Amino acid sequence: MNWHAMHAIYFFEMARTRRTLLQSVISPVISTSLYFVVFGAAIGSRIDEIEGISYGAFIVPGLIMLSLLTQSVANASFGIYFPKFTGTIYELLSAPVSYLEVAAAYVGAAASKSIILGLIILATAGLFVPLHVAHPFWMLLFLVLTAVTFSLFGFIIGIWADNFEKLQLVPLLIITPLTFLGGSFYSINMLPPVWQTITLFNPVVYLVSGFRWSFYDVADVSVGISLFMTLSFLGVFLVIVAWIFKTGYRLKT
Amino acid sequence: MVSLMPTIIAVSELSKIYESRFQALKGINLDIRRGEIFALLGPNGAGKTTLISIICGIVKASTGSVRVAGHDSVADYRAARAMIGLVPQELTTDAFESVWGAVSFSRGLFGKPANPQHIEKVLRDLSLWDKRDSKIMTLSGGMKRRLLIAKALSHEPEILFLDEPTAGVDVNLRRDMWQLVRGLQASGVTIILTTHYIDEAEEMADRIGVISKGEIILVDDKAELMRKLGRKQMILQLQTALEHIPPALAAYQLELSGDGNELIYTFDAQDERNGIVALLKDLNDAAIAFKDLHTTQSSLEDIFVSLVKDEK
Numbered sequence: 404m405n406w407h408a409m410h411a412i413y414f415f416e417m418a419r420t421r422r423t424l425l426q427s428v429i430s431p432v433i434s435t436s437l438y439f440v441v442f443g444a445a446i447g448s449r450i451d452e453i454e455g456i457s458y459g460a461f462i463v464p465g466l467i468m469l470s471l472l473t474q475s476v477a478n479a480s481f482g483i484y485f486p487k488f489t490g491t492i493y494e495l496l497s498a499p500v501s502y503l504e505v506a507a508a509y510v511g512a513a514a515s516k517s518i519i520l521g522l523i524i525l526a527t528a529g530l531f532v533p534l535h536v537a538h539p540f541w542m543l544l545f546l547v548l549t550a551v552t553f554s555l556f557g558f559i560i561g562i563w564a565d566n567f568e569k570l571q572l573v574p575l576l577i578i579t580p581l582t583f584l585g586g587s588f589y590s591i592n593m594l595p596p597v598w599q600t601i602t603l604f605n606p607v608v609y610l611v612s613g614f615r616w617s618f619y620d621v622a623d624v625s626v627g628i629s630l631f632m633t634l635s636f637l638g639v640f641l642v643i644v645a646w647i648f649k650t651g652y653r654l655k656t
Numbered sequence: 657m658v659s660l661m662p663t664i665i666a667v668s669e670l671s672k673i674y675e676s677r678f679q680a681l682k683g684i685n686l687d688i689r690r691g692e693i694f695a696l697l698g699p700n701g702a703g704k705t706t707l708i709s710i711i712c713g714i715v716k717a718s719t720g721s722v723r724v725a726g727h728d729s730v731a732d733y734r735a736a737r738a739m740i741g742l743v744p745q746e747l748t749t750d751a752f753e754s755v756w757g758a759v760s761f762s763r764g765l766f767g768k769p770a771n772p773q774h775i776e777k778v779l780r781d782l783s784l785w786d787k788r789d790s791k792i793m794t795l796s797g798g799m800k801r802r803l804l805i806a807k808a809l810s811h812e813p814e815i816l817f818l819d820e821p822t823a824g825v826d827v828n829l830r831r832d833m834w835q836l837v838r839g840l841q842a843s844g845v846t847i848i849l850t851t852h853y854i855d856e857a858e859e860m861a862d863r864i865g866v867i868s869k870g871e872i873i874l875v876d877d878k879a880e881l882m883r884k885l886g887r888k889q890m891i892l893q894l895q896t897a898l899e900h901i902p903p904a905l906a907a908y909q910l911e912l913s914g915d916g917n918e919l920i921y922t923f924d925a926q927d928e929r930n931g932i933v934a935l936l937k938d939l940n941d942a943a944i945a946f947k948d949l950h951t952t953q954s955s956l957e958d959i960f961v962s963l964v965k966d967e968k
Contacts (some may be wrong), residue, residue, distance in 0.1 A: 407764045411763075411764025411765050412765070418753075489750060489751070494807070495765070498737060499766060499767050500734075656674060
């Protein structure tokens, strides 16, 4: 293993976060705070408790998951797309480093940023609503697994994209709508039966449900299924990344 | 002395056909010797950058192999690539990174532990030390070019590829680069450079390869190349202008300058019987007197143009 290379890529990417602190950390925290003000305080005060949990507290896991998914995808996709865009990818391709090491470093950095952000949002949420984490280990496990899985997804998007429009396409048109419709702000049990069934085809439902269970011991679907689905997504993305590395798709001509 | 050195890069039957079906390289065979400066010349689209990119691992070969100090560039890519530094043609840099950060990143990427003393030396050698904390976007074009060289040298490579290193740089910087390259060679680094500037190859190279339409059409020692293919001309300045060349001198295929004041005789530099003595005698017999004479030899540029034209 080329540990020096992985270290170099990881800290190079983390340094980008420091350079763009406003965009990387402060902006998502402000957005999340606004969600709490609007959904938690303004609208939430008029909504009954959901399964014994105040609405403001109920949406905390969903909000963290929303930021976690969008930021993981954005960080990882931008991390690998930017060298392609500027042309500095030549250095990565000519270095004595395996694709596995490249992916691990980029995905590791993107996931680290998302996890840090998720924890900051969690702390921010604590300023607005009383927080309770029933299963801290599972909460951290879901947090890490989701961050890594969607950072892998972002890495794939970054390799696939050949312009900035494509880079934004998937996060804006797929990730964000799926997260909003995946039970971030409501329990799917509140939906009519038909829509409950349709919603189960939304992969984000399983992520949010599992994560919420780790907080409040309540879930839309079994926690075992949530974990299985999260690991399945991780497996699928790993297979795609392995195929990209084997073929050199969009990396080598 | 370089000719006695062992091969450090061996390119064998290397071909590249892109997805567009364009064949960029056609069965290239090429050996680079340890410690030499090898100049790869060729017109635009000849395959220079493709060849370098395959050796460095950026582009996949369709067929053939590359061995770097005995290491296969695909099967044993870590060992092969660790020996190579590449300075690309384009000024590709991460605009928001600092000079120090960018060069340190390159060293780590190539598997070397941090070594601030070496990075400092490289930056000082390239006159970038004062700019070490500056963001790359604030550097001039010449500084960015030097930064790319610094990045390529950060991991102490044994082989350095310079793809058009002096494209678009001013005369002074060009001279500085040449000096730097000579210094690197003196320290044992093997250098392969592509260039459009023939004078650069003539000035720097130990050996020269000419690539055209994806094929290596010639590889030779520079001096040998000049000797073999260089034509010499003897120019005689006449005391009295001629209107035409006398028929008695037709065998020499002389040229007469426009004003009739110069006779030009072209001969093979490597041929011991070059006909000069006989020509001078025949001129004397024809009562053609000259007041001065001098000779000129073909430049590498003349040779290159001639070779590429022959290929067409």
